[in-house]
Amino acid sequence: xxxxxxxxxxxxxxxxxxxxxxxxxxxxxxxxxxxxxxxxxxxxxxxxxxxxxxxxxxxxxxxxxxxxxxxxxxxxxxxxxxxx
Amino acid sequence: xxxxxxxxxxxxxxxxxxxxxxxxxxxxxxxxxxxxxxxxxxxxxxxxxxxxxxxxxxxxxxxxxxxxxxxxxxxxxxxxxxxxxxxxxxxxxxxxxxxxxxxxxxxxxxxxxxxxxxxxxxxxxxxxxxxxxxxxxxxxxxxxxxxxxxxxxxxxxxxxxxxxxxxxxxxxxxxxxxxxxxxxxxxxxxxxxxxxxxxxxxxxxxxxxxxxxxxxxxxxxxxxxxxxxxxxxxxxxxxxxxxxxxxxxxxxxxxxxxxxxxxxxxxxxxxxxxxxxxxxxxxxxxxxxxxxxxxxxxxxxxxxxxxxxxxxxxxxxxxxxxxxxxxxxxxxxxxxxxxxxxxxxxxxxxxxxx
Amino acid sequence: xxxxxxxxxxxxxxxxxxxxxxxxxxxxxxxxxxxxxxxxxxxxxxxxxxxxxxxxxxxxxxxxxxxxxxxxxxxxxxxxxxxxxxxxxxxxxxxxxxxxxxxxxxxxxxxxxxxxxxxxxxxxxxxxxxxxxxxxxxxxxxxxxxxxxxxxxxxxxxxxxxxxxxxxxxxxxxxxxxxxxxxxxxxxxxxxxxxxxxxxxxxxxxxxxxxxxxxxxxxxxxxxxxxxxxxxxxxxxxxxxxxxxxxxxxxxxxxxxxxxxxxxxxxxxxxxxxxxxxxxxxxxxxxxxxxxxxxxxxxxxxxxxxxxxxxxxxxxxxxxxxxxxxxxxxxxxxxxxxxxxxxxxxxxxxxxxxxxxxxxxxxxxxxxxx
Numbered sequence: 001x002x003x004x005x006x007x008x009x010x011x012x013x014x015x016x017x018x019x020x021x022x023x024x025x026x027x028x029x030x031x032x033x034x035x036x037x038x039x040x041x042x043x044x045x046x047x048x049x050x051x052x053x054x055x056x057x058x059x060x061x062x063x064x065x066x067x068x069x070x071x072x073x074x075x076x077x078x079x080x081x082x083x084x
Numbered sequence: 085x086x087x088x089x090x091x092x093x094x095x096x097x098x099x100x101x102x103x104x105x106x107x108x109x110x111x112x113x114x115x116x117x118x119x120x121x122x123x124x125x126x127x128x129x130x131x132x133x134x135x136x137x138x139x140x141x142x143x144x145x146x147x148x149x150x151x152x153x154x155x156x157x158x159x160x161x162x163x164x165x166x167x168x169x170x171x172x173x174x175x176x177x178x179x180x181x182x183x184x185x186x187x188x189x190x191x192x193x194x195x196x197x198x199x200x201x202x203x204x205x206x207x208x209x210x211x212x213x214x215x216x217x218x219x220x221x222x223x224x225x226x227x228x229x230x231x232x233x234x235x236x237x238x239x240x241x242x243x244x245x246x247x248x249x250x251x252x253x254x255x256x257x258x259x260x261x262x263x264x265x266x267x268x269x270x271x272x273x274x275x276x277x278x279x280x281x282x283x284x285x286x287x288x289x290x291x292x293x294x295x296x297x298x299x300x301x302x303x304x305x306x307x308x309x310x311x312x313x314x315x316x317x318x319x320x321x322x323x324x325x326x327x328x329x330x331x332x333x334x335x336x337x338x339x340x341x342x343x344x345x346x347x348x349x350x351x352x353x354x355x356x357x358x359x360x361x362x363x364x365x366x367x368x369x370x371x372x373x374x375x376x377x378x379x380x381x382x383x384x385x386x387x388x389x390x391x392x393x394x395x396x397x398x399x400x401x402x403x404x405x406x407x408x409x410x411x412x413x414x415x416x417x418x419x420x421x422x423x424x425x426x427x428x429x430x431x432x433x434x435x436x437x438x
Numbered sequence: 439x440x441x442x443x444x445x446x447x448x449x450x451x452x453x454x455x456x457x458x459x460x461x462x463x464x465x466x467x468x469x470x471x472x473x474x475x476x477x478x479x480x481x482x483x484x485x486x487x488x489x490x491x492x493x494x495x496x497x498x499x500x501x502x503x504x505x506x507x508x509x510x511x512x513x514x515x516x517x518x519x520x521x522x523x524x525x526x527x528x529x530x531x532x533x534x535x536x537x538x539x540x541x542x543x544x545x546x547x548x549x550x551x552x553x554x555x556x557x558x559x560x561x562x563x564x565x566x567x568x569x570x571x572x573x574x575x576x577x578x579x580x581x582x583x584x585x586x587x588x589x590x591x592x593x594x595x596x597x598x599x600x601x602x603x604x605x606x607x608x609x610x611x612x613x614x615x616x617x618x619x620x621x622x623x624x625x626x627x628x629x630x631x632x633x634x635x636x637x638x639x640x641x642x643x644x645x646x647x648x649x650x651x652x653x654x655x656x657x658x659x660x661x662x663x664x665x666x667x668x669x670x671x672x673x674x675x676x677x678x679x680x681x682x683x684x685x686x687x688x689x690x691x692x693x694x695x696x697x698x699x700x701x702x703x704x705x706x707x708x709x710x711x712x713x714x715x716x717x718x719x720x721x722x723x724x725x726x727x728x729x730x731x732x733x734x735x736x737x738x739x740x741x742x743x744x745x746x747x748x749x750x751x752x753x754x755x756x757x758x759x760x761x762x763x764x765x766x767x768x769x770x771x772x773x774x775x776x777x778x779x780x781x782x783x784x785x786x787x788x789x790x791x792x793x794x795x796x797x798x799x800x801x802x803x804x805x806x807x808x
Contacts, residue, residue, distance in 0.1 A: 002438055002472050002473065002474030002475065002499075002578075002580055002630055002631065002632040002633065002658060003363050003436050003437055003438055003474050004474075004580065004632045004635075005357075005360050005361050005439075005442070006439075006440065006441040006442065008440070016591070016595060017594065018557075018587075018591060025357040025358075025360070025361055025439065026353050026354070026356070026357040026439045026440060027293060027294070027295075027352075027353050027354035027357055028291050028292070028293045028354050028357040028358045028361065029291065029292045029293070030290055030291040030292065030361065031290060033555075033557060033584075033587060035587060035696070035700075036583050036587075036694055036696045036697040036700065037694070037696070038696060045440070045441060047632065047635060047688050048361075049437075049580055049581065049584065049632060050437055050527065050554060050555050050556065050581060050584045051290070051554055051555025051556075051557060051558070051584065052555065052583055052584040052587065054580060054583060054632060054635050054636050054694060054697065055635040055636070055688050055689070055694050057441055057687050057688055058686070058687050058688075059441075059687075061686045061687040062441055062444075062687040065686060065687060066444050066445075066447075066450070066661075069450055069453070069454070069661070069665070070450065073450070073453040073454070073457070082682065082683040082686050103541065103542065103545070106542065106545040106546070107545065108541040108542065108544070108545050109541060109544070110541065288551075288552065288553075288554075289552075289554040290554055290555065290558065291554075353439070356439060357439055360439060360442065362554070363529075418481075418482055418483055419446060419448050419482075420446075420448050420451055420452070420482055420483065420484070420487060420660060421448065421452075421487070422482060422483025422484070422486040422487055423483060423486070424480070424481065424483050434528030434529055434531060434532070434552060435527070435528035435529070435552065435554055436527075436528065436529050437501070437502070437527045437528075437529060437576075437577065437581060438472075438473030438474055438477075438499070438500050438501055438502060438529070438578075
């Protein structure tokens with residue numbers, strides 16, 4: 001259920017009254033429907049599943065989570081996970 | 085999942101059921117279904133030593149010390165033209181390569197054409213010119229042919245079937261059964277380019293890339309390799325079913341184990357990205373201008389050196405090694421240090437959602 | 439690839455695995471219910487890296503493979519009709535029904551086409567007004583926004599020759615079924631990251647409290663998965679039953695509310711059969727009556743097709759980790775990967791298919807492991 005890949009939104013347009021985007025996956029581009037991420041802007045990264053953006057990827061969180069793992073492995077503790 | 089045992093990576097889920105009564109697409113994809121079809125339907129009535137060797141070309145001795153290598157291929161690619169090539173170039177290079185993969189010098193081809201009613205003749209001209217260019221580069225001649233026309237709708241525009249003949253120098257023994265423990269596995273360049281380029285050109289899955297097919301005649305590259313070493317044990321071009329299927333076959337034919345190093349396998353970023361999107365593994369995607377060579381380790385440096393200096397071999401790299409066991413198996417050491425089994429492609433590759 | 443490759447860093451993965459080893463004091467049984475996570479675990483050999491005390495049980499996370507026999511048979515019936523273009527996600531073509539799969543139907547002249555996105559199926563309907571285009575709308579919650587949007591779009595554009603055959607399944611109900619079994623052995627769950635990207639994880643909080651079990655929202659790359667496992671084990675070692683989000687870059691507690699609104703507009707909750715497991719109440723979605731004209735089951739009158747799952751199949755027990763595949767009387771005889779009965783043998787990542795392969799390759803495994 002879960003094959004979804006992050007891609008960069010490089011163009012936004014309307015097609016048959018649906019909000020669509022051209023998404024770049026490191027050298028491969030494909031159209032995706034962004035109706036469900038209306039806040040998307042050009043330059044944003046989105047998670048694309050069967051031609052649909054299911055969420056935007058927070059680049060800040062993405063970088064932070066890697067940095068945090070690195071720092072804390074060095075220091076010997078772990079955190080950086082959101083408790084509900 | 086059994087603890088601490090190597091995991092299975094199959095490219096497909098779910099596994100295909102057996103189709104024993106009608107031909108389905110999986111029978112043509114270069115994987116297990118096709119292998120079973122050949123073993124169950126073609127081999128029994130037609131069996132002979134050359135056929136059963138199961139290499140890219142059949143080798144026969146026609147008189148004392150004179151051996152011929154013969155190979156045949158049908159080309160049904162759609163669309164007829166795609167970035168980096170077309171059905172004409174593919175048909176010449178594909179057969180030249182199959183003959184060259186047993187170490188023979190390809191000399192002559194035959195070409196038979198099945199033309200669909202309504203095909204533009206100007207398109208056919210382009211295809212034929214492309215064949216000429218490829219034949220000139222490979223230094224082979226097309227010496228006979230045939231033409232048939234079928235009704236509109238009965239061929240995707242055009243099918244081409246080619247047969248190639250070459251001469252095998254005495255003393256050359258190259259074939260799938262010749263791999264030995266300790267040998268190294270070399271690939272001549274990046275994997276998956278052709279399959280992804282054609283998939284994109286078909287347009288069904290809607291993605292775009294600037295990737296081009298890698299179609300190329302490899303006989304000159306092979307000549308160069310054989311000029312510096314007599315310890316090239318296996319040559320194989322990983323077409324349908326990809327490198328994984330070709331290496332599985334070699335492992336079985338030679339009764340050895342082959343271990344690949346994931347980090348060494350060259351894949352272009354666009355191929356990797358398309359595979360991520362669709363849930364494919366580049367190891368199973370067709371190549372039409374790449375070869376796999378299994379060679380004695382003491383000759384690896386000079387073979388690599390000559391490949392790097394020869395067209396189509398510039399990016400050659402060692403991707404694995406041959407071991408005594410597990411016999412008949414292809415394994416992969418992942419970037420994380422774990423090991424998994426890489427099986428023969430079972431049926432056809434289909435995009436995944438999960 | 440950006441935002442994928444970074445999460446495959448071997449040093450970071452091994453660092454987290456070492457932490458798991460440090461903090462694990464007793465055996466724990468974890469389950470992931472997500473085909474994508476199962477695939478990643480197998481592809482990267484992650485279970486080889488984990489300490490022996492951590493057992494990973496692969497749950498029924500492949501929507502393709504849990505699609506009940508009945509629905510496959512309905513799909514085959516519709517696909518066999520003249521003037522139907524039957525469209526589907528790729529991996530569905532291989533799923534065996536009672537007698538055949540979609541490839542068999544294609545071999546007999548059925549017009550069956552793989553599409554990457556359901557909008558491609560809607561486009562086919564527009565381009566072929568004289569045909570009926572049917573889309574096999576399967577999936578967990580991740581795929582629902584795409585599937586429902588195709589209906590909304592067809593409705594908006596007045597496309598009458600489009601319909602969907604629905605087989606949607608939902609994760610929280612599956613988790614509840616597993617947890618509510620008196621013999622359940624699963625002690626912690628890795629929740630499917632992309633399901634939660636759509637639905638959020640608010641549904642898991644009452645589950646965690648009711649069954650006193652930690653649930654960690656987990657991504658798909660090796661680093662994400664070991665992170666999810668570490669977080670879950672930390673909770674287990676501490677005796678807490680938290681819901682934690684270890685996939686923050688893509689998931690929020692509320693999820694994608696725009697997607698949820700579309701889903702609620704088009705779908706309503708229903709009971710669903712899961713192949714080899716049986717009926718799980720409330721575990722599915724179906725089209726609301728207002729959209730019933732897009733329901734392919736009604737349009738093609740295949741509602742009465744029934745198929746009984748094999749009485750021999752114990753997929754449900756295997757999935758809960760209660761029985762091993764080779765304890766099933768049909769294992770390897772009536773039920774093989776080529777002629778599977780339940781989801782765990784249909785799915786190449788299913789426990790039974792995996793066991794079948796190990797059984798035939800025990801020699802290989804021993805040598806590799808040594």
